[in-house]
Amino acid sequence: MKKKPLVIVKLGGSAITAKDDSRPEVNAANLERLAGEISEALKGNKFSLFIVHGAGPFGHVPAKKYELNSGLKNAEQVIGVSETHQSMEELNYAVVGTLRKFGIPAIAFQPSVGGILKNGKLIKFSLEVIEKMLEIGLVPVSYGDVLLDLDKGVSILSGDHLVMYLADKLKADRVILVADVPGIFNSDPKKNKDAKIIKELSRNSIHLIKEIGSAKGTDVTGGMKGKLDELLRLADRDIESEIISGFVPGDLKRTLRGERGIGTIIKKDS
Amino acid sequence: MKKKPLVIVKLGGSAITAKDDSRPEVNAANLERLAGEISEALKGNKFSLFIVHGAGPFGHVPAKKYELNSGLKNAEQVIGVSETHQSMEELNYAVVGTLRKFGIPAIAFQPSVGGILKNGKLIKFSLEVIEKMLEIGLVPVSYGDVLLDLDKGVSILSGDHLVMYLADKLKADRVILVADVPGIFNSDPKKNKDAKIIKELSRNSIHLIKEIGSAKGTDVTGGMKGKLDELLRLADRDIESEIISGFVPGDLKRTLRGERGIGTIIKKDS
Numbered sequence A, B: 001m002k003k004k005p006l007v008i009v010k011l012g013g014s015a016i017t018a019k020d021d022s023r024p025e026v027n028a029a030n031l032e033r034l035a036g037e038i039s040e041a042l043k044g045n046k047f048s049l050f051i052v053h054g055a056g057p058f059g060h061v062p063a064k065k066y067e068l069n070s071g072l073k074n075a076e077q078v079i080g081v082s083e084t085h086q087s088m089e090e091l092n093y094a095v096v097g098t099l100r101k102f103g104i105p106a107i108a109f110q111p112s113v114g115g116i117l118k119n120g121k122l123i124k125f126s127l128e129v130i131e132k133m134l135e136i137g138l139v140p141v142s143y144g145d146v147l148l149d150l151d152k153g154v155s156i157l158s159g160d161h162l163v164m165y166l167a168d169k170l171k172a173d174r175v176i177l178v179a180d181v182p183g184i185f186n187s188d189p190k191k192n193k194d195a196k197i198i199k200e201l202s203r204n205s206i207h208l209i210k211e212i213g214s215a216k217g218t219d220v221t222g223g224m225k226g227k228l229d230e231l232l233r234l235a236d237r238d239i240e241s242e243i244i245s246g247f248v249p250g251d252l253k254r255t256l257r258g259e260r261g262i263g264t265i266i267k268k269d270s
Helices: A028-042 A057-065 A076-101 A127-135 A159-169 A207-215 A222-236 A251-256 B028-042 B057-065 B076-101 B127-135 B159-169 B207-215 B222-236 B251-256
Strands: A006-011 A048-053 A106-108 A116-118 A121-124 A139-143 A145-149 A153-157 A174-179 A241-245 A264-266 B006-011 B048-053 B106-108 B116-118 B121-124 B139-143 B145-149 B153-157 B174-179 B241-245 B264-266
Touching: A006 A028, A006 A159, A006 A251, A028 A048, A028 A076, A028 A251, A048 A076, A048 A127, A048 A159, A057 A076, A076 A106, A076 A139, A076 A145, A076 B076, A076 B106, A106 B076, A116 B127, A121 A159, A127 A139, A127 A159, A127 B116, A127 B145, A139 A159, A145 B127, A153 A159, A159 A174, A159 A222, A174 A222, A174 A251, A222 A241, A222 A264, A241 A251, B006 B159, B006 B251, B028 B048, B028 B076, B028 B251, B048 B076, B048 B127, B048 B159, B057 B076, B076 B106, B076 B139, B076 B145, B121 B159, B127 B139, B127 B159, B139 B159, B153 B159, B159 B174, B159 B222, B174 B222, B174 B251, B222 B241, B222 B264, B241 B251
Parallel strands: A006 A048, A006 A174, A048 A139, A106 A139, A116 A145, A174 A241, B006 B048, B006 B174, B048 B139, B106 B139, B116 B145, B174 B241
Antiparallel strands: A116 A121, A145 A153, A241 A264, B116 B121, B145 B153, B241 B264
C-alpha cells in the first residue's frame, strides 16, 4: 500500500483559545470553524494528517506559575507538572472532541508519554505509534506539554518544536501553521498601513525578516522569529511550510486542499 | 540515590464508576475516599506509586459497540477507536483530578501513546518515561485503552494486563488490586453464607479456586479467573499481589502502609 502524503497542521494557541487572565477558555466558535474546514478537506482521503495545537493560557499560565521551564528545583514544582499537564489535556480534550464532532477520527496524543527532552530538545518520541495510527486513518492530535528532561528534570515542549521534530522525522510533505496573522509582513502592519504579506521566504530573502524583527512588531514576536528559524531549517531539508491565518474563513481548507501561497511560504532557495 | 520500593495499585472499574446503561458515570464518592486514603498513605514518602484504573462502562460500552477487540475490519471502527479513547480519557481525567485534589502529584499516562500490542499482548511500553516520572515523585495514572496491534490493527489493552506487564518489567515490590469484592472466597458467597475469604493463594493451593470457578459465582467471574492466572505468573517471578475491597474504608490505606493479609494475598509457594 502506497503511503499517502503526510500533512502536519499546527493550530496556534491564539487561534483556538480566548485570552482570559482568570480562567483559560477555548475559542469554541473559531475551533469549530477550523474543524469544519479540516473535515471538508479530508474528504477524498488524499492525505494523512497529524495535528499539533498550541497552549494559549492553558499551558503558559501554570507553566509560568511553577517556573517549569527553568528546570526542576523543588517538590512544589512536581504538583505544577501535574497541574500544567492536566490543563493542557483539558484543551486537547476540547480540540479532539470538536474534530470528532465533524466526523474526523481524531485521537489525543499525549507528548509527555511518548517524548523525552534533553536540555529542552526532543531526543525521543513515539514515532512508530504515530506511523501506525496514520496508517489506519486516525488523526493524532498532540500539543505543547511539560516533559521529562534528562538535563533539567522537566522542561517545556512547545507545540512548534514538536511540529518541526515530527516534520523532520516523519518526512512530512507539508507543514501548515495556523496563526493569528495571515503570514509574515514586510513591515509592522501596526505602524505601516502599506505593510504587505511576504509571499515566499527562503534563506536568500531572510534579510526582509531581519528588518521586521528589528521593528518589534506584534506580528513578529520573539515566538514568530524563533518559529521562522526552525522553519528555515526544515526548508533546508526540503520540507515546505506555510504560515496562514486562523481567522480568515476558507484559508485552512483551501491550503489543505493543495492551494499554495495564501499566506507566507517558507521554502528552500531554488 | 536509592530507589524507593515501587507499588502498583489497580483501581478496578467497578470501584470507581457507577453502572449506568445510558451514560457512564464516575462513582465520585468512592473515588474521593480512595484518593484520600492514597494521599494519607503517601505521607512519609516511603514508596513510589503507579496507578492503573479500569474502564467500567466508559470503556466497555464503546469498545463493544465498535467490536474493537476483534480487530480492525472497517473504517467505521476508526471512529470507534477515537470515541473509546476519548471516553477513557474522560474517566482518567476525573481520576487524576481527584487524586490531585488530595495533594497527590498525579499525571495522566495515555497507554495508547506508549504501548503497542501484538495479538492482544503488550510488546512495547514507555518504560523509560515511567521510571523518570517515578524518580521525580510523580504518580502516573494509566488505564485500559484501545491500542494499536501489530496483528489485529487495534485491540483492547485491559487495565489488568497493563498492571501485570508493568509489575514484571519495572520489578514492582507489591501489586494491590482494589476490587468490588474483599478478596477471593472459598465458595460462592451468594450461595453459601459461610463462604470465607482465602487469606493466601499460591500454585499449591490453586485447587481451591477451581472449585469456585466451577461454581460460577459473581465473585469469580471469567475476569477474576484470568486475573488470578496472571497474578500467579507474577508470583512465580516473586512479585506478591493482594486483592482487597474498594468499598471497605481504611483497607487501601492500611494495605499501602504495609499491612498484609487484609484481602487475599497471591504469592509464590514457600
